[in-house]
Amino acid sequence: MSRLLVLLLGLVLPGCSGHGAEGLPAPPPMDFARLVRPATPNTALAAPAGFVPAPDIVTARRAVTPAALYAAVRRVAASQPRTYPQVAYADRLQAHYVARSAVFNFPDLIAVQVLPDSTLILFSRSVYGRSDFGVNRKRLGRWLAALDAELGRT
Numbered sequence: 001m002s003r004l005l006v007l008l009l010g011l012v013l014p015g016c017s018g019h020g021a022e023g024l025p026a027p028p029p030m031d032f033a034r035l036v037r038p039a040t041p042n043t044a045l046a047a048p049a050g051f052v053p054a055p056d057i058v059t060a061r062r063a064v065t066p067a068a069l070y071a072a073v074r075r076v077a078a079s080q081p082r083t084y085p086q087v088a089y090a091d092r093l094q095a096h097y098v099a100r101s102a103v104f105n106f107p108d109l110i111a112v113q114v115l116p117d118s119t120l121i122l123f124s125r126s127v128y129g130r131s132d133f134g135v136n137r138k139r140l141g142r143w144l145a146a147l148d149a150e151l152g153r154t
Contacts, residue, residue: 021086023107024127026087026096030094030096030113032111032121035053035123037053042131042136043124043126044132044136045140046059046121046123046144048120056137057140057141057144059121059122060119061117062119064118066114066116066117066118067093069120070114072150075150076143076147077095077097077110077143080142080146081102084099084100086098086109093114094111095111096110097110097112099124101135106128106129107127107128108127108139109127110139110143120147122140122143124140
């Protein structure tokens with residue numbers, strides 16, 4: 001996409017004008033125990049069974065230490081196209097990313113949390129729009145498949 005179109009789109013939707021995580025404020029640590037999903041269908045949640053709110057994708061406990069799982073999910077995130085680190089809270093085993101769409105540079109936000117029992121929470125959400133056409137859920141599925149492949153190699 002031309003840089004001019006990105007600049008013009010950025011006049012209306014400021015988060016679209018940046019590169020990587022530019023133009024979006026770094027979020028504070030997220031308290032997933034207090035997660036409230038919006039009514040709009042532009043989010044996806046992967047979390048352990050029994051998590052509230054109910055996840056779209058149930059994640060399983062991984063047979064690695066929480067630190068190893070955190071490192072693996074960070075490698076997976078780094079390997080994803082148009083995905084940029086935003087902020088990491090290593091002491092909490094939590095990281096936040098920005099993924100940009102290929103055509104209009106729309107930003108999506110992805111939060112990752114590794115729990116003490118080596119389970120994982122992934123929350124992906126669109127910054128703009130009411131619907132995401134399933135993009136966030138598909139992204140989480142790809143990340144989890146890549147994580148399984150990554151952990152199979154270690």
